[in-house]
Amino acid sequence: DTGVSQNPRHKITKRGQNVTFRCDPISEHNRLYWYRQTLGQGPEFLTYFQNEAQLEKSRLLSDRFSAERPKGSFSTLEIQRTEQGDSAMYLCASSLSGYNQPQHFGDGTRLSIL
């Protein structure tokens, strides 16, 4: 069990640029989740996948955000035309499906918009 891996750990970009983050879940986990955490707050749910299917998206996920999990393994989260308000920690988690399966989190990608 190598844990959930997220890359990059930190991303600094100018406003208006596009950014993409990657998440590699625990290998046997078929569910993958994205959360956003702003300073001093708890994480907020963005979206989740079961295998390659995106099953739920939060209203927080505006049209500038897109997430994919093309082969049911790793996932990417892209933000287009970044804004100051996008500055946050983006967390990925994975789990097995079924009741009472805990989510295991990666260390996150911290995004800073200049």
Place this chain on the structure above:
Amino acid sequence: AQSVTQLDSHVSVSEGTPVLLRCNYSSSYSPSLFWYVQHPNKGLQLLLKYTSAATLVKGINGFEAEFKKSETSFHLTKPSAHMSDAAEYFCVVSDRDFGNEKLTFGTGTRLTIIP
């Protein structure tokens, strides 16, 4: 809708004394409840989970929590604080009847340990 309220944003205790972090929840259905810990610039680590099997739940690092339905509470305790316990703690709820896909986090309690 489900929600959690962490009653203290910051708790300070002396090393070796008990820890109490308070959490109240609201859920329309049968809840699953979790406590996660987050050390600076790190992801979240699961401390313990409640899923209806037993009201007193034991977790890692000596932490435990008691589910009290009548009080809608799920407080986290530890008999003796250690310096390494200094971190942010999150109480989390999900609706078990609808699966545990969507976790709802509290705003967190920062625990400081005084040497």
